[in-house]
Amino acid sequence: MPELPEVETVRRGLNKMIIGQKITAIDILYDKIIVGDVDTFKEQLIDATIAYVGRRAKYLLFNFDNGLTMISHLRMEGKYQVRSKISDFDKHVHIIFHLSNGEYLGYRDVRKFGRMQLVDTNDVTKVKSIALLGPEPLTPEFTYQSLLEGLKSTRKTVKATLLDQHVVSGLGNIYADEVLWLAKVHPEQPANELTTQQVKDLHNGINEDIKKAIDAGGTTIRSYVDATGHSGEFQFQLNVYGRQGKPCKRCETIIEKIKVAGRGTHFCPHCQVLQS
Ligand SMILES: [Zn+2]
Numbered sequence: 237m238p239e240l241p242e243v244e245t246v247r248r249g250l251n252k253m254i255i256g257q258k259i260t261a262i263d264i265l266y267d268k269i270i271v272g273d274v275d276t277f278k279e280q281l282i283d284a285t286i287a288y289v290g291r292r293a294k295y296l297l298f299n300f301d302n303g304l305t306m307i308s309h310l311r312m313e314g315k316y317q318v319r320s321k322i323s324d325f326d327k328h329v330h331i332i333f334h335l336s337n338g339e340y341l342g343y344r345d346v347r348k349f350g351r352m353q354l355v356d357t358n359d360v361t362k363v364k365s366i367a368l369l370g371p372e373p374l375t376p377e378f379t380y381q382s383l384l385e386g387l388k389s390t391r392k393t394v395k396a397t398l399l400d401q402h403v404v405s406g407l408g409n410i411y412a413d414e415v416l417w418l419a420k421v422h423p424e425q426p427a428n429e430l431t432t433q434q435v436k437d438l439h440n441g442i443n444e445d446i447k448k449a450i451d452a453g454g455t456t457i458r459s460y461v462d463a464t465g466h467s468g469e470f471q472f473q474l475n476v477y478g479r480q481g482k483p484c485k486r487c488e489t490i491i492e493k494i495k496v497a498g499r500g501t502h503f504c505p506h507c508q509v510l511q512s
Contacts, residue, residue, distance in 0.1 A: 238310050240373065240406030241449035243294050246316060250289045250296070253318045258285045258336035263322075266330035269345065271353035280304055280354055281333075293369050293405035297360060305357040307366070308343075314350030317342045369405040373446040378404060380439045387427040387435060394430060394438075395423035396497035403427075404442060410477045411449065413502045415441040417476040422510040423496045423503050429511065476502045 238246070262278050264270060270277050284304065290297035298306040308314075319325060319340050322332060331343040331352065343350065355363055370386060371377035386403030387394065397403055398412040407415065416423050418441035421434050430438070475485050480493035480502055489506035 237312050237408050238294065238314075239408040239411050239449075240294060240446060241411075241452075243291055243296060243310065244450050245453045246310075247289050247291045247296055250316060253339075254286050254335065254341055255288060256285065257339075257341075258283060259333050260336055261334040263332040263334075264330070265332075266348055269330055269343070269348065269350055269352055271351050277352075277354050281306070285336075292360070292366055293372060293401065294408070295366060299357055303357050304354055305360050307353045307355060307360065307363060309351050309365075310345075311349035311351070312347050314343060314345040317344055368402060370402045372405050373407075373442045378439075378443070380436060383439045383442075384432075384435050387430055390427045392427055393424045393496055394421055394427045395499075395501055397427040399497055399499065406446065407442070409499050409501075410474070411442075411445060413477045414475055415445050417502075417504060417508065418445060420507050422508045423494075423501045424510055476504065478502065 259281050260283075262281060264274055264278070267274050280302070281300065281304070284300040284302045287299045287301045290299060294309065296308040296310070298308060300306070317325065317329070319342060320338070322340055325332065325340070325342045325344070328346045329342040329344045330348065333341040335341060343352070353363070360366060371379075371382055383404060387397060390397055390403075392400075395412055395416065398407050398415070399409065401407075413423070415438060419434055419437035421430060421438060476491055479491045482491055483489065484491055484504040484507060487504065487506050489504050491502055492505055493500055493502050495501065
């Protein structure tokens with residue numbers, strides 16, 4: 237699943253390629269990707285010009301010059317491709333925006349879980365899925381204090397808390413494992429039991445890891461590619477995710493994989509001890 241750094245990479249790629257383009261037609265080959273009425277979606281976007289692609293956590297925000305914003309969530313495997321011919325798209329491309337420069341912006345999603353929703357730009361922050369999001373890493377709103385208060389407010393495991401997007405937004409399964417390893421916190425530790433030092437380490441770890449991953453263009457795990465079709469320039473180095481059975485990079489203890497919050501979870505049993 238693309239996480240914040242991957243979505244940010246896609247956003248940057250899109251801004252290089254499609255800003256200023258007018259939508260001249262839209263082919264919708266799979267209706268369920270569009271939230272709401274498909275004909276209205278088309279009518280409202282045809283002749284609109286793409287002003288800027290923004291982002292909130294893992295949501296892409298396509299801002300148009302007519303005061304509308306298309307909120308796009310890639311979910312498991314969604315991705316955007318820009319091509320010069322429609323025949324360059326394969327059967328997994330379900331939405332095709334025809335652009336005024338003669339190119340096509342395609343939305344490809346093998347599993348069809350992605351969603352697009354058109355709203356007034358002024359109402360983006362009121363859309364439920366976005367209104368519930370916690371502060372983002374690397375922003376002034378994401379402080380040690382906000383993280384501490386968020387963690388103190390729940391008895392769920394710290395891993396589940398990082399995944400649920402209310403305390404901090406943008407982390408998915410990969411980066412949740414990575415930041416817990418960095419902060420030496422066991423993924424099953426109840427969130428409200430972390431020590432002051434652990435919360436500080438977690439806060440720093442989240443910011444550092446997300447920054448490094450954005451700089452690297454995200455990970456290349458799964459079939460992720462950015463809008464240009466190229467994978468990240470150099471792969472972000474994962475410390476613990478996917479490394480079960482391999483030695484911990486800090487202490488050489490074998491990394492274990494367990495299930496936490498229903499998700500495969502990787503941790504070092506020596507560095508990340510469950511405290512009771
Ligand atoms: Zn270790």
